Amino acid sequence: MSDSLDAAMAALDAYMDGLNRGDEAAVNAACNFPHVRLAGGKVAVWHDRGDYRLDDFRARAGEGWARSQWDERTPIHVGADKVHLKVAFSRYKADGTLIGRFETIYIVTRQDGRWGIQARSSFAS
Template sequence: MNYPHTRLALGRFRTFESARESIAANTAAEPRLDDEGWHHSVIAEIEAVHVGEDKVHLAMTVERCHEDGTVYNTFDTLWIATLDENHWGIKFRSSFLR
């Protein structure tokens, strides 16, 4: 990740100023994911739709899976990766969660 990192999901923008903030948000989401029976996610499709020297737009389809590999949720997402201080990382994510 590159920080600050912004996420747009469920109609809401959220900016994380640091890895610590991002980790805390992910930790807070774990009970909801446990309730869904989430085990892992798979990138089913990925396409670099725009590529520059310091920025790449990635269009993806992500699948959420149960432990046995059964897909229970599929959604599209756009990630923007940036080169920041000689480090490539995700700067922005926008997901169409279903």
């Protein structure tokens, strides 16, 4: 099962790297679709690769967002084709000021042989 966990962690790394570079295609490539996000009392669904827009992320990331980082990535369940992770991440302004730290559950799946983030339930806005 460690191969599944390694693959899930690689998907999380690819997502965060793409996000911090402002690379929308890389962020979409790190996800599996349909992709679901539960946060702020709302459910968002992106049905197809390419539907996830960084402009939407930036609108909710916080004033002056410049980058994010993982603070915790703890496996909850690890299976052959799906991994549940308890994660925490922080968002920062360019000057290093913390915008906020958020706890989230990520579900990373393998679809057609490729691993990607499928769903998130977050306390982030």
